Amino acid sequence: MDKPESAGNDYDVVISGASLAGSAAAILLARRGARVALLERRSDPEAYKVLCTHSLTACAYPVLDELGLVPALEKAGAIRNTARWHTRWGWIEPRAAPGGPELPYGFNVRRSTLDPLIRSRAAQTPGVDLLLGHQVTGLVREAGRTSGVRATTPQGEREIRARLVVGADGKDSAVAKLAGVPARRHENARFGYLAHYRDLPLRGGTSQTWFREPDMAYAFPNDDGVTVLAVLPDKKRLPAFREDLEGSFLDFVRALPEAPPVDSAERLTKIIGTVDYPLHSRRPTAPGIALIGDAALTADPLWGVGCGWALQSAQWLAEAVAAAATGRGDLDKSLAVYARRHGRRLRGHQYLGADFAKARPFNPLERLMFSAAARDEAVARHMHLFASRLIGPLRFLNPLVLARAAAVNIRHRRAAAPGA
Incomplete structure (x- = not known):
């Protein structure tokens, strides 16, 4: 299928950062007809992130499936990441319901395996140009919006124009800083x-x-x-x-x-x-700009959700802006759709994560849910869905579940009472 011309642009989209979020976004946008420049500051195609939980929660599985990476991950030896959690009430061990479907899962896989795999898949995708050794040093701006980037390359300085610039360049995002997008910071009381x-x-x-x-x-x-x-x-x-x-x-x-x-x-x-890993969040869009992965939001590493959110935000962006990025729609309206979805899906999780990062004891609701989950398989399965980020805080703490958790704990106390 012929692609629309870029109307004077070198590309439809230029992405800074060819790690998980950037590579996934490049693949998904290119499949939808966009011509993508995928910039990576490192020159080694095998480069990978070292400091990471190395975990893809179950919320990432649909993205991995759309990318076609599930068979490759299983072939590479990735481990399905079922889990158990120790609390003062004992172990929470989620299991599938008798006769029911297996629990949703993602994968544990080292970034030394995952990063080269997804980057290679991006490089092989028609419509994607992987440009290694390209580091963004400035933004091109016209009429109050971003219309490209300036980058240092092995051949010298280069200007690349595009309808949309995507920052997939991590928590210290150069794209976000150059665009003047501020970050809201939440201190982390753990190291x-x-x-x-x-x-x-x-x-x-x-x-x-x-x-x-x-x-x-x-x-x-x-x-x-x-x-x-x-x-x-x-x-x-x-x-x-x-x-x-x-x-x-x-x-x-x-x-x-x-x-x-x-x-x-x-x-x-x-x-x-x-020793210092604060959580931060940024507004995920600006005129001509979108932020995905850690550039938009970082989570507390203890939950192991950052990789999953990187892939999800890449998918949400591609679904929202692909048509407009190729000149077939209003880009600003499409970016607004992405920003709303990003906030709706992640803001509640980030709020709870920032609160727990204060290194405080469990609050009353957490004590209720964790203690009941250690004693009841249905509550444990419900907690698995939340830990996998397949449901949000409102569904996790819905009245019916809270009532069940309270009933579980009441039965437990009665059974443990002397003479019971």
């Missing part, structure tokens, strides 16, 4: 460190998360027999970690209930992390 291990058995072979109130930890089994083990303590513990990182990390893990046997496993990487 985090992680390491990769081989031969680290986990009960049931599934992901494990520990809610220690306020400290957190998780262990995610990944492809090639590698497990990502992370600790996210309250910043009150930071002086001890700074004094002895390895000792503090290992002591923290050893003290976990059903602790992974780190002393008998092979550690493959250094212990890496960050």
Whole structure:
């Protein structure tokens, strides 16, 4: 099918950042007829993000399916990410209902596997030009809107014009900063460190998360027999970690209930992390600009949802703007559609995440839901849907579920009462 001419533009869309969000957006836009320049500041096509949960929650599965990546991920050894969570009331272990469908799932897969895979798929997509070693240094502006980028390249400076510029360049997005899009910042009262291990058995072979109130930890089994083990303590513990990182990390893990046997496993990487990872959010659009992935919103890493949201925001953008980006609609109205969907789907999750990042104990609603989920399979399945970001906060805390959770806990207290 012939594509509409770009009316004086080099491309219909130029995307800064060829990681998950950028590569997914390039594929999905090009399939809808857009001519896309996909810029990546790094020159190595095998480059990948190191500091990550390496998890794609179930909310990302429909995007992976549309991209055609599910068979490739399974062939690469990605692990279906069912999970269990430890709380002071015991383990929450979501299981499919008897005779019912299996629980929705995503994948745990190392970024060293995932990033080159999706970037290669983008490069092979007709209509996408992958431009490695291209770093955005400025925006081209005309009549009060962005109409392209200026970039440094291996051949020198270059100007690339397009109807739409997409920032998929991470939490420190150059596109957002150059466009003057401010970020709202939420402090995170936890810090985090992680390491990769081989031969680290986990009960049931599934992901494990520990809610220690306020400290957190998780262990995610990944492809090639590698497990990502992370600790996210309250910043009150930071002086001890700074004094002895390895000792503090290992002591923290050893003290976990059903602790992974780190002393008998092979550690493959250094212990890496960050002592300051605030959450932030930006308005996801401006005239001629869209932001996706971490450029629009960063989540608390303890929930492992950032990769899923990167893919979802890429899909939402492509669905909203593809026609207008190729000259077949009003781009500003299409960007408004994307911004509304982005806010509607993620704002509530971000609000709760920012509140929990204060490293506070569980609030009364959380105590109700977590305790009931440890005691009732239906509530545990409901919590799995929320943790997978397949439902939002309003559905998670709907009155019927709260009533069931309260009834579960009342029955539990009665059964535990003396003489019952």
